[in-house]
Amino acid sequence: MMDNEVDVFYRELPKVELHAHLNGSVSCPTIEKLISRKPHLNIGHGMTAIGKGQRRTLDECFQVFKVIHQLVDTEEDILMVATDVIKEFAADGVKYLELRSTPREEKHTGLTKKSYIETVIKAIKQCKSEGVDIDVRFLVAIDRRNGTEVAMETVKLAEDFMLSSDGLVLGLDLSGDPTVGHGKDLLPALQKAKNCGLKLSLHLSEVPSQLEESDLLLDLPPDRIGHGTFLHPAMGGSQGLVDKVVKHNIPLELCLTSNVKGQTVARYSDHHFKHWYQMGHPSVICTDDKGVFSTDLSQEYQLAASTFDLSREAVWKLSHDAIDCIFAPDTVKQQLKQKWIDLKPQVFK
């Protein structure tokens, strides 16, 4: 996204990003660097991002991640990718970021799941020491396709890092192709994670066929929901599901461009943001995969505002209220709220 396409108000708006997959967030310039490191892979740029006006099926989106994973398979790659992504979010006015990523083992390069997470943490610490103006935390992701055993291993790894990373690792994400695997097989691992104090953000009902799974996973309950596209009765879900989300007051992470480009939502004006926002339910605008979907968080706020006719004050409240949905402790929430107070005159000048 070029700067001049987004109104300066949305760029300067301080923002909280809670749903960003590391390898889906890799920008064009970083992809270029990766391609030049690995010319033998013969990967062209068109294979890693979905441009303006383009769409793919969700299935095709998952093919794109496979291509990016080929490009990012060493500690060096992960360090560069994570550092670039963090700096790009900071340049877009994001003041607090929860990055998520699936630790991968790559036997041919010596990458292990542990060194994968260590490298992301190293990137976060490096950005901090360089004075980049953003507070970054990490959620360890479980890819649902890998089943019970890997999920258990991932929980153990996340727990170890939660205890040793000075508060940088806060929780777990459940993601991956929603048409593969079933949440019931992952329930024991998620329950264990919750019991040891890891926060849970779960992709729920990203596709229509997951209502039974969502009903089951909502009883955990998770601390946040990714997408939740088909939970609401107006989207083919049910009042019972909405009631559970409301009863537990579980915030939703909503990613407009991701859902439209991945074709689970037909057009922006049909996005389920409108149902939850109207109810006054905590709804946080997020990017999902800013690289793959060629977007950024400022653009997503502007899209939400123009599609649903939100005033600047309403947009301000939307970004401010996201602070209450972060996984970091209350002291961090207070610091961020102070930052929003300090920045407001400048943004509304």
Ligand SMILES: CNc1ncnc2c1ncn2[C@@H]1O[C@H](COP(=O)(O)O)[C@@H](O)[C@H]1O
């Ligand atoms: C489009 N909607 C989506 N739905 C579900 N999972 C998604 C996703 N977008 C991304 N991921 C998950 O994030 C991984 C890439 O980042 P990391 O390698 O983990 O950093 C994908 O392989 C998938 O597991």
Ligand SMILES: [Zn+2]
């Ligand atoms: Zn996601």
